[in-house]
Amino acid sequence: MSELSVQHLLGIKYLNEKDIQLIFETADHFKEVINRSIKKVPSLRDITIANIFFENSTRTKLSFELAEKRLSADVINFSAGQSSVKKGETLIDTVNNILSMKVDMVVMRHPNPGAGIFLSKHVSAAIVNAGDGAHEHPTQALLDSFSIREKLGDVAGKNVVIVGDILHSRVALSNIFALKLQGANVKVCGPKTLLPKYIESLGVGVETDLRKALNWCDVANMLRIQNERLDISYFPTTREYTQQFGVNKALLDSLDKEIVIMHPGPINRGVEITSDVADSKQSIILNQVENGVAIRMAVIYLLASKIK
Numbered sequence: 001m002s003e004l005s006v007q008h009l010l011g012i013k014y015l016n017e018k019d020i021q022l023i024f025e026t027a028d029h030f031k032e033v034i035n036r037s038i039k040k041v042p043s044l045r046d047i048t049i050a051n052i053f054f055e056n057s058t059r060t061k062l063s064f065e066l067a068e069k070r071l072s073a074d075v076i077n078f079s080a081g082q083s084s085v086k087k088g089e090t091l092i093d094t095v096n097n098i099l100s101m102k103v104d105m106v107v108m109r110h111p112n113p114g115a116g117i118f119l120s121k122h123v124s125a126a127i128v129n130a131g132d133g134a135h136e137h138p139t140q141a142l143l144d145s146f147s148i149r150e151k152l153g154d155v156a157g158k159n160v161v162i163v164g165d166i167l168h169s170r171v172a173l174s175n176i177f178a179l180k181l182q183g184a185n186v187k188v189c190g191p192k193t194l195l196p197k198y199i200e201s202l203g204v205g206v207e208t209d210l211r212k213a214l215n216w217c218d219v220a221n222m223l224r225i226q227n228e229r230l231d232i233s234y235f236p237t238t239r240e241y242t243q244q245f246g247v248n249k250a251l252l253d254s255l256d257k258e259i260v261i262m263h264p265g266p267i268n269r270g271v272e273i274t275s276d277v278a279d280s281k282q283s284i285i286l287n288q289v290e291n292g293v294a295i296r297m298a299v300i301y302l303l304a305s306k307i308k
């Protein structure tokens, strides 16, 4: 029987190509399940999952919770803002207290890069990284690639450009790892100040001219500026950023071909993408969100099957 090569999902960089194919095949099955009139399966009736979020989230938090409930797992939710973390409790104490209530798996979002890796070395539960600072957001990258595969038939050989704040983006890093592993050609595009110096060592191209980048690609993944992680100003004004790196309908219509538009959300409408692009036929933004549930069901199901 096929199984994942890992006990935890800490980042795409710990996965291999077979892991991704297995997750996609499992997600194909769960996507069919969640489109039935009865959207639930009893697979994880004996599993308890804690979603612990130390950072804000809409899509990821709701998507994980729905995925867990569709699999019939017992679910508890924890938000740091309303917890004893505010009284000085450490991450390990917090999680060990949750685990003592017989929890099998922890889905965690945390502002510190590596928080999930740290936790996986100190507690006995399976850990799923739901975004750790500017490091990785593995389930986002999996649902992004799954959505490309669904739209274009395959990820291998496709040209994908990731546009925007690459420096502070966990979505960019996880997408680069996932896309390269599957044989896509990847470029990044944004202001030089928001492109990490090491980026080319990851096997991706750099393009600072948005029109050229869009004319090259099959898919453009538009990122928002991670204002919550900016300590200094990386570009003169938002208006100038939008002029150089924002996608609008006139630009899209003037390209040599029709490209697919993606965005992980939350969108800053009118900054990196205009409403007429976000809501256009070329946009698969809401398909990404729909696929997020199937992908997270697959990840949780496959990790749960490895719990002794």
Ligand code: CP
Pocket: 056, 057, 058, 059, 060, 061, 131, 137, 140, 264, 265, 266
């Ligand atoms: N894409 C994403 O991670 O969105 P949230 O921050 O709303 O979870």
